[in-house]
Amino acid sequence: MTDQPWQNRFADSMMRTFSPPLAMLVRGEGCYVWDELGTQYLDFLAGIAVNSLGHAHPEVVAAVTKQISTISHVSNYFATPPQIELAERLKRITGAGDEGRVYFCNSGAEANEAAFKLARLNNTGHRNRIISLHDSFHGRTMGALALSGKPHMREAFEPVPGGVEHIDSTIKALEATIDNTVAALFLEPVKGEAGVIDLPDGFLKRARELCTEHGVLLIIDEIQTGIARTGAWFAYNHAEILPDAVTIAKGMGGGVPIGALVTFGWASDLFRRGQHGSTFAGNPLVTATANAVLGVIERDDLAANAFRRGQQLREIILGFHSPLIEEVRGRGLLLGVGLTEPVALKLGAAALANGLIVNAANETSIRIAPPLIVGDAEIADFQVRFGRALASL
Numbered sequence: 412m413t414d415q416p417w418q419n420r421f422a423d424s425m426m427r428t429f430s431p432p433l434a435m436l437v438r439g440e441g442c443y444v445w446d447e448l449g450t451q452y453l454d455f456l457a458g459i460a461v462n463s464l465g466h467a468h469p470e471v472v473a474a475v476t477k478q479i480s481t482i483s484h485v486s487n488y489f490a491t492p493p494q495i496e497l498a499e500r501l502k503r504i505t506g507a508g509d510e511g512r513v514y515f516c517n518s519g520a521e522a523n524e525a526a527f528k529l530a531r532l533n534n535t536g537h538r539n540r541i542i543s544l545h546d547s548f549h550g551r552t553m554g555a556l557a558l559s560g561k562p563h564m565r566e567a568f569e570p571v572p573g574g575v576e577h578i579d580s581t582i583k584a585l586e587a588t589i590d591n592t593v594a595a596l597f598l599e600p601v602k603g604e605a606g607v608i609d610l611p612d613g614f615l616k617r618a619r620e621l622c623t624e625h626g627v628l629l630i631i632d633e634i635q636t637g638i639a640r641t642g643a644w645f646a647y648n649h650a651e652i653l654p655d656a657v658t659i660a661k662g663m664g665g666g667v668p669i670g671a672l673v674t675f676g677w678a679s680d681l682f683r684r685g686q687h688g689s690t691f692a693g694n695p696l697v698t699a700t701a702n703a704v705l706g707v708i709e710r711d712d713l714a715a716n717a718f719r720r721g722q723q724l725r726e727i728i729l730g731f732h733s734p735l736i737e738e739v740r741g742r743g744l745l746l747g748v749g750l751t752e753p754v755a756l757k758l759g760a761a762a763l764a765n766g767l768i769v770n771a772a773n774e775t776s777i778r779i780a781p782p783l784i785v786g787d788a789e790i791a792d793f794q795v796r797f798g799r800a801l802a803s804l
């Protein structure tokens with residue numbers, strides 16, 4: 412068996428839930444990864460916005476090594492120093508402040524499951540509707556699927572939890588929908604999986620106003636956009652609003668699985684003892700790692716770097732003046748290249764053949780989400796490799 416090519420071994424042993432892998436990666440350093448044949452790739456996807464500090468960052472390696480050789484798991488019956496430190500840090504960077512509360516979990520979908528339960532607890536009067544946006548993505552578990560505005564992902568698994576309605580991402584639709592029968596409004600500030608689609612100007616501000624007016628929880632999914640990726644700790648910072656709850660995962664762990672639900676103000680009083688929990692959640696290994704990741708992002712002001720490098724990338728991509736490129740969407744280091752023709756898969760494959768990892772989010776969008784540590788050398792390398800890929804089509 413083991414003398415078979417890895418593609419066969421993968422196909423024969425892994426559940427067929429996803430498309431076949433593009434390469435077998437064995438090592439990473441900074442913004443680069445290598446496959447089993449020694450081919451080097453510039454990683455401008457970062458495990459889909461996960462590897463905030465790139466690969467094998469020395470401070471992440473040190474944090475994991477120190478914590479796993481000290482104490483790595485204790486169960487929910489005990490507290491640990493890194494867990495409390497991370498919760499306090501999240502309260503500060505989210506803006507939740509003294510009234511904030513943090514629930515730790517292991518993934519983005521789990522953070523949204525916790526948020527879904529929070530929404531059910533906002534049930535005074537006849538309040539039982541949950542509103543989410545068409546074409547949004549909130550994860551693959553049953554509650555997260557119910558929240559996601561992608562019917563084709565749900566169809567095979569119906570019935571999913573009920574009470575969720577999907578609306579267009581317009582201020583008009585918001586105004587027509589949000590009232591005192593609504594428990595929560597879920598939204599992604601930039602729809603990453605949909606191809607990096609921005610919300611209309613003023614949408615978040617109006618959502619905040621309407622939710623406050625009607626006692627609706629504004630729950631912002633920052634799983635892809637958060638942790639400095641868009642040039643601020645959270646994308647809602649650009650709109651100068653605060654949510655009632657935010658879900659976080661991906662980039663917070665820099666590669667270890669961790670998620671969180673952070674509540675603000677009155678939303679912090681909704682959960683009661685015994686209503687939620689998870690074995691691994693917030694264990695000292697992952698929280699110590701996340702503390703190291705967030706510490707580096709803050710110390711090195713990687714939010715500012717994300718903003719500046721995002722501008723540079725946007726100029727480079729538009730500077731190709733390719734008839735295939737219609738626009739560049741997104742913010743900071745979460746960018747979507749909108750294509751004039753449905754060739755995203757071909758362009759993604761051409762990029763890979765030129766040693767560049769980007770992602771075809773759909774037929775007409777390429778998603779770019781490099782590590783937040785990208786510098787001049789990697790940006791210049793991207794220009795060469797992406798340019799070659801474009802020219803080869």
Ligand SMILES: Cc1ncc(COP(=O)(O)O)c(C=O)c1O
Nearest residue numbers: 518519520548549550603634635
């Ligand atoms: C906005 C958003 N929410 C939720 C999720 C689900 O996160 P996870 O894959 O960690 O469950 C994702 C993953 O891509 C996401 O982009």
